[in-house]
Amino acid sequence: MTPESLARTVARERRPEPAAPADARRYVNQWVEREAIGSEEVSAFVLILRTRGCYWADQKGCSMCGYAKDTLGRSATPEELAEQLDRALARYRGEPYVKVYTSGSFLDGREVDPASREALVQAFSGKARRLLFETLPEFATPETLIPLRDAFAGELEVALGLESTDPNVLGRLVHKNAPPSEYLDAGDRVRGLGLRAKAYLLLKPPYLTEREAVRDVLASIAEAGRRFDALSVNPVHIQNGTVVEWLYRRGRYRPPWLWSVVETLRSGAPLRGTARLVSFPTAGGLPRGPHNCGKCDTRVLEAIETASLRQDFTILDSLECDCRVGWERLGRIEPLGVEA
Numbered sequence: 001m002t003p004e005s006l007a008r009t010v011a012r013e014r015r016p017e018p019a020a021p022a023d024a025r026r027y028v029n030q031w032v033e034r035e036a037i038g039s040e041e042v043s044a045f046v047l048i049l050r051t052r053g054c055y056w057a058d059q060k061g062c063s064m065c066g067y068a069k070d071t072l073g074r075s076a077t078p079e080e081l082a083e084q085l086d087r088a089l090a091r092y093r094g095e096p097y098v099k100v101y102t103s104g105s106f107l108d109g110r111e112v113d114p115a116s117r118e119a120l121v122q123a124f125s126g127k128a129r130r131l132l133f134e135t136l137p138e139f140a141t142p143e144t145l146i147p148l149r150d151a152f153a154g155e156l157e158v159a160l161g162l163e164s165t166d167p168n169v170l171g172r173l174v175h176k177n178a179p180p181s182e183y184l185d186a187g188d189r190v191r192g193l194g195l196r197a198k199a200y201l202l203l204k205p206p207y208l209t210e211r212e213a214v215r216d217v218l219a220s221i222a223e224a225g226r227r228f229d230a231l232s233v234n235p236v237h238i239q240n241g242t243v244v245e246w247l248y249r250r251g252r253y254r255p256p257w258l259w260s261v262v263e264t265l266r267s268g269a270p271l272r273g274t275a276r277l278v279s280f281p282t283a284g285g286l287p288r289g290p291h292n293c294g295k296c297d298t299r300v301l302e303a304i305e306t307a308s309l310r311q312d313f314t315i316l317d318s319l320e321c322d323c324r325v326g327w328e329r330l331g332r333i334e335p336l337g338v339e340a
């Protein structure tokens with residue numbers, strides 16, 4: 001019998017039990033964060049809906065993604081989704097930027113049915129200036145997008161988890177379901193309909209050295225900058241129930257250094273064309289998130305956030321700490337086979 005791959009074993013073990021009815025009526029999480037629309041700094045209202053979750057996570061899933069833990073294990077009904085939305089609206093204070101995630105694809109009808117999608121978009125229409133949702137590329141079609149565009153008086157932004165423009169990195173290391181070309185084509189379709197397209201780029205998938213990871217993101221910025229309105233560099237943080245966590249627990253993976261984030265922004269800025277280039281690291285400074293030595297993490301994270309909001313990357317030039325020498329040395333010795 002052929003042994004099951006590590007990715008499929010991890011996917012099987014993290015599949016959630018169907019949730020109790022009460023869980024389906026509550027969204028996963030909601031918070032407000034700093035963002036920018038153009039040169040204006042604004043507040044963003046972030047909402048994570050509880051849905052059936054990403055179909056790809058059931059089959060194999062991406063090596064760094066543990067969002068399957070936040071899902072129902074079955075489709076939410078329109079009534080359950082409506083109640084989640086009502087609860088969220090009760091906390092909405094007119095933030096100009098709204099971001100809606102589902103631990104999967106907002107445009108997959110198995111997660112959010114078309115009528116519930118339109119109801120959500122209409123609920124923020126005329127209140128938010130920009131509304132973002134995330135989807136896998138195969139669901140970003142004129143059939144799904146045009147009704148939402150017509151229902152929202154403002155700017156819709158479609159986020160795609162491109163991660164890397166290198167087919168080898170995307171397929172073999174990240175384990176995405178589709179090649180980069182499908183993400184790039186989806187970005188073109190989104191923009192062709194007059195909507196904004198945003199791509200997430202993953203910094204340091206498993207099995208890349210720190211330097212290889214930086215080079216991979218820079219190559220992706222150079223290629224995707226022409227096809228997207230915004231690029232967000234997401235350094236890996238260790239989520240439960242993932243291949244990355246499996247490696248981390250065995251000492252075979254270290255989350256990226258914040259110096260690597262700084263490097264991707266500084267060197268990526270001239271490559272990005274007209275796209276915004278940002279990074280807002282999750283779990284920054286924590287052992288399971290992107291981190292430096294502990295002494296400089298807060299300062300470096302603040303500089304990364306400020307540079308991202310203002311699109312002024314010169315702020316990053318003067319950052320210094322003793323640990324930067326260690327990060328540079330690592331870049332030289334890692335290719336020799338020394339573990340991070």
Ligand code: SF4
Nearest residue numbers: 054057061062065104
């Ligand atoms: S990263 Fe996206 S596509 Fe991959 S398993 Fe997670 S939700 Fe699905």
